[in-house]
Amino acid sequence: MFGYLCSRHLLLGKHRRTTLGFLPKNGFFIGKSFASVGLSESNEKLEEKEPSFAVSYFINYCGLSKKSAILASQRVRFRTLEKPDSVLNFLKENAFTNTQISRLVKIEPRLLLSNPEKTLLPKIEFFRSMGASSSDLSRILSSNPSLLIRSLEKHLIPCYDFLKSVLILDEKVVTVFKRSKWIFCMHNMVPNIALLRQVGVPQSTISFLITNFPSTAFVKHTRFAEAIHEVKEMGYDPSKTVFVNAIHVLLSMSRPKLESKLEFYRRWGWSKDVALLAFKRHPNCMLLSDKKITKAMDFLVNKMGCSSTDILEILQFYFSAWRRELCLDVQLFRF
Template structure:
């Protein structure tokens, strides 16, 4: 058990605070006046209010910043005729970095805290949170969100919670991170709720790093009832996940968060992009978090990678982690750089998504930017979004920007280019010579006007099609 306060230390703190509070109470008027009253009660608002509540309501409005309506509601939970105890509580909060807005929120939510013993009840808890590493700026924010932390027993609840979380996460910093993400970690009964779930994961052989990840990043999942947790674990095992791998815990997280209708909805979203059920399950097994992404995020990534760049949607199922990347901060900047390098034949034309989207920032800069600075001086500016891609001079590779999209032809139907595993450099950004040979000259007999269309000498709508099927078999 965490024993940061010995009886001797607690006695010292108590005596010291009583002396300080004695001085503060003499000047309570000046401290309380720092609050801006949001308005006084009208006579009509007092008409039906019991006389014993008049002082309480007035205090809540003038000293705590509550609205008249909130004060009336709060007075049903707390009553006092003497301001000494509430003044001491407010003074203690302000001394420990709480601003007026935060104090108002706390009192509005938990007005009974005004009658708590500031010396023996509130102060030791604040000191405890500070002692485990909660910063001065974080503590008021955390306690404002979850004021019930100040009502939990220090000895019987808060310290045991900390001790248990420390035994699971091993590092104090991770305990603080967990607390910031979800104050529930210090509010729930960890012995009866979280402990059985952690024990089950350990029994199945889940690595410590995976357990820490679950508790730190999704504490609400770790605090799910044991029966639901067991059911989720069983489902994940049946899907073929290995408990000894970190993906096992990520899959549990996804299964617990997604209810059946939402799960089916995600399958439908991917189905619209050409994924079979097997493709979606493959993606889930490779990167379970992909099932937790919003429809908007999935659609934007697919539209860019599939519709604009021409990647096969099924190739993304094999690298689903790319869907989780930021489109604006990672995917577009890196694709812009690779487009230039491919157009200049500086890199191989069979690059896969994982080759340039998944590496670290340092690796990408070294391998794809700095390495080619002499060849393309503007490369870093393009990557940093300081220069448009079209402003980069591509001397002989004029195919850049002239590639017909592989999706949505004349009829809006998917074009036959999509039937292959297309890569950004292989079909979308070849050199001028390669593009002409592979996509124009090769089909001159079938579509005589193709060269004129490519050279902008003829509008696509002027091309004569002999049958409706040409759009499916011959048009590129």
């Protein structure tokens, strides 16, 4: 650490004031900025002939690997130390962990050139106004750093306004921000929601789709329309929640993969009609891995002696138990 601090001082040798950001400790960054005694002749400008400085900064103060640091340094140039140091301090003060800060900087190194008070704080306050907790904030923003780069007035607020008009509750809006990275694909979501309403999907079911499967609601409109048409052709009722579940499944897997999954069920003695009926009643069963299906069917068919008809009757409870990672035992059949 001492060697790195000395090298940093040498890089800024022409200036009498040195600002040090998060000081490396145990291989990472912890600490506060401080200044040495003396007047500054000018802002701490980095010499462009020292490209290695940015790489060192990303490694020692942001926790990036050497490879990631090199890539990040190619996307941004530090003209002063003041901004990157102040941004790191700001993030720490707002409960971002070291890991989350590293992720933010790795994906959006431009953040280090931001003005914390003018650019970052208003967005933090915007999410807090929705009721997002500190843990929600750090999770949302570290998962989708572009939220801190996008314009508050042109992107974040319009996006929030539309989601609020559909979901009503701020709590659900926060959930969507946590679950989807495609939050700005409103040009797809708006016509998708309009189409759902057009075919008779109730408001409560639309809210269910956006909250639980936001990535599905943001897909390209042509694909979304095709999925709706296919689901209707299969006989799903738009007034039922299973309608949007089926849309989600169709948009989550390719046609060959779906056919392969149906074939996998047929290997356990199901006819094509029974496999399709299972999909129609409980479309999410197609998203289970082959390993989980094998374990489930082995228990039901080989150990419990269930027929395909029996399995269809208990499928809803059975797969719900798997999703909750509960242990399946005989009590399941007494439910």
